[in-house]
Amino acid sequence: MSEFDIIREVFAPLGASAREDTIIGIGDDAAVLAPPPGAEIVMAMDVLNEGIHFPVATPAHAVGHKSLAVNLSDLAAMGSRPLWFTLGLSLPDGDTDWLRDFAHGLGSLAAEHNITLVGGDTTRGTRSIAVNVCGAVSPGRALTRGGASAGDIVCVTGPLGEAGLALDALNQPASYSQAEIEILNQSLNYPTPRVATGLALSGIASAAIDISDGLAQDLGHVINASRVGAVIRVADIPLGDVYANRVDEIGYETAVTFGDDYELLVTVPESRLDQAISAVVATSGTLVPIGHVTDGSTVSFVDSNGRELPVSGGFDHFKSN
């Protein structure tokens, strides 16, 4: 199956339901696109490599979903509306079945978010997926990492740590029931980009980031960019059922340090917290306060008694009590 066959047969349908602002889509040297009048363009590129970002055994449909989801998550973290994406796909061979499943996973999520595939490249190589997404935001309304102020409330948009437990379950399947493993794999393979939540928080939140590298590390990016500190109440971090059932045993370390959940971490001025929660709930999302911003320069994680928890060597000994 040649590169041109792949483009035509598998990916052309993804661009077929083109947005009206797609003047020229797949099939020329480049796409030609009409940006929304007066809007700013938001752009991000994330790469997923087999064996690094997803286990080799990951279903192709999930790889398709996730490769777009992690990028939509970046658009969400900026409070922007998805527009277009390009795809750079390296494959070891013309594995038609893999490719069709991949395209279905990618296409389903793209349709859900009304984002159109407008071009890219399919080529031979170790399996690797590069996706470049573009979104739109009203001028000056993009959510950044740098806007948090002392007193702001730190919130997350959903449970953390289940993607991390999914990898633990790969190594120790006997520790989990089959039903639990399915729930965890869903979290790992099919993260939900919080696009509607990000849009709802545009103009309300003071800062935002998506949690791809773990709460601790990504919160670190926010406090560094904002030149503030933060205190996180570990017991307030939302957990899924599988995690909650074993948190007494395993503690909060995975929820705090493991990434791949793609929830948003946002800061909201305290006076606008109710407004923020209402706006998010109106889009069927959730917004859970887990701490606050300080005028310091570091992050403290505290237990329910306000006692600071030890943080050493990447939270190696991070436990809830």
Added chain:
Amino acid sequence: MSEFDIIREVFAPLGASAREDTIIGIGDDAAVLAPPPGAEIVMAMDVLNEGIHFPVATPAHAVGHKSLAVNLSDLAAMGSRPLWFTLGLSLPDGDTDWLRDFAHGLGSLAAEHNITLVGGDTTRGTRSIAVNVCGAVSPGRALTRGGASAGDIVCVTGPLGEAGLALDALNQPASYSQAEIEILNQSLNYPTPRVATGLALSGIASAAIDISDGLAQDLGHVINASRVGAVIRVADIPLGDVYANRVDEIGYETAVTFGDDYELLVTVPESRLDQAISAVVATSGTLVPIGHVTDGSTVSFVDSNGRELPVSGGFDHFKSN
């Protein structure tokens, strides 16, 4: 060297000389960009994989140049002005020297074309470079593959085939002098994206494509998209000195079928050919007529006597006489 170290130390300088239309560049979840008022956005992504698109021994500086050049070539083929790019870089390890040389090659070409790195991803994996470029074009002025009409003149912007000879020289170094090998490697490793030429031809040319897969194949894309045919006078195809010195021996096959030259193939209405050539020469480029568009549906390659040359199995027996 962590991903964050790589981003900061090597790539941040590439985004430092940010264009004024880069509102937020490297360092947040996504870039925020102000599109030129009233312009359309042109977007393309090409991926280069080590061992597939460039030999393993290729200097990192050349890989950096070429990974951007092949994308700028797509912007050129649309007649658009470069604006921004993102970079998805997979590396087997944190090879700092390789990375710095790569960044220098990339940065030099970026500076030359005033295109700014605004984001991307650096990660572990088999060495692979995905670049997504954005350009601007006045509404309706993009050059496409689909605008050629019968009677138009087919032109190319420079010599073809030397990138192909460079690979031949890798396999048969004894057939070439050291000076010739250096010239050929320059053609292969440092293709010149014809950005100024593409811009000069916007509004004049009827169709354009960049020659990445070879004249025969890329001209095929133009005639299919335009629903026309073409006749190419093989002896008029411009050749570099190294190629010209052995064309009697090796024929035109490499110039016709091998890609990687990244010259533009354009069609120009006959009445505007002089205007097109003048516009290109004014940007220090060249525009060489090599044939014309017909009302057929196939491409013929003819010798200097107008006799059709045999085309069999991908031009296996393609000779000049």
